Amino acid sequence: MGSATAKTNTLQPMGGMIDGQGQMGGGMFRIPDNVLPQMGGGMGGMGGFVTGTMLLPQQMTREALKDIVLNHVNGPDAPWNEMVGSGGELSLVGPLLIVTHTPEVHQRIANLLELLIDADATTPSIQLDIRFVQLEPSATESLTDASSEKLKAIAADDSAARITLRCDNHRAVEIASGLKRSYIVSLTPVVGSSDLQSAFPTNVAYRPETETVLLGLFGKVIPDVDVSGESARIRMGIEMASAPEEVLATNFGNGQTTDRIEIESAKLETSITVDANEWTVAGTVALTNAQSIVQTGEALQHLTILVHWKIVK
Known part of the structure; x- marks a missing residue:
């Protein structure tokens, strides 16, 4: 089993097992966190204000990384269309990308990961x-x-x-x-909840609907x-x-009140x-x-x- 580990943003293949015909071998690559985050999801957006194409670390997924490897390594001299079979095998285990293919393909994958690292270096x-x-x-x-x-x-x-x-x-x-402040933005009628002591019972009460803003x-x-x-x-x-500190109120109906924001x-x-x-x-x-x-x-x-x-x- 050969390995390639990222050290100071450098991926170096270190050998590999080759069968009797010198064709196939195993390669194991450690994927840096800035290429495939190990914890957490994407950045998302605050109010959706960030537009345009996001960087790889914010959108890269395990399946996307597999597809990228297959798409960029596949070629006439090294056909590889499936993760298992049709040229080689590829799997992800935690932070490890495990590949069974020729030494030439291992080097291509190492170069590809190197490019992904350089494209989104976290320094300085x-x-x-x-x-x-x-x-x-x-x-x-x-x-x-x-x-x-x-x-x-x-x-x-x-x-x-x-x-x-x-x-x-x-x-x-x-x-x-x-600070977060809550406002009563509307009232929803609730049938059958009226105060029976009211002088004008209507059998309808109102439930306040609140909204909290920062x-x-x-x-x-x-x-x-x-x-x-x-x-x-x-x-x-x-x-x-x-x-303002003082919230204005708006009255309607039978004296019902909502906030005027x-x-x-x-x-x-x-x-x-x-x-x-x-x-x-x-x-x-x-x-x-x-x-x-x-x-x-x-x-x-x-x-x-x-x-x-x-x-x-």
């Missing part, structure tokens, strides 16, 4: 800083060509909301900070650092939501290229309120989001 680890700053509308117009020093000064504003996190390359980081700051960020380590594509979806929110979904150790504007979002600019005549404040990253390992 980075520190990602995000700042949320409220600016006057006139101040946002000059941000597109602002100097690095000016952006650094804006990010250092004492009133800025700050997020600092560390993560591996290509890994999704979820952000959630705030108020605060939440979202997801995925950094993709290029091979040079000097630039990264940052995919992010960030949302801020707030509501007023939630102010600002949301930004984007993908930008950011140079290492440089502050970059991800975008600006107008902060609306219950009274529109048409009614008040006042210019709305803008929430400006800045991003900065650096390699820490």
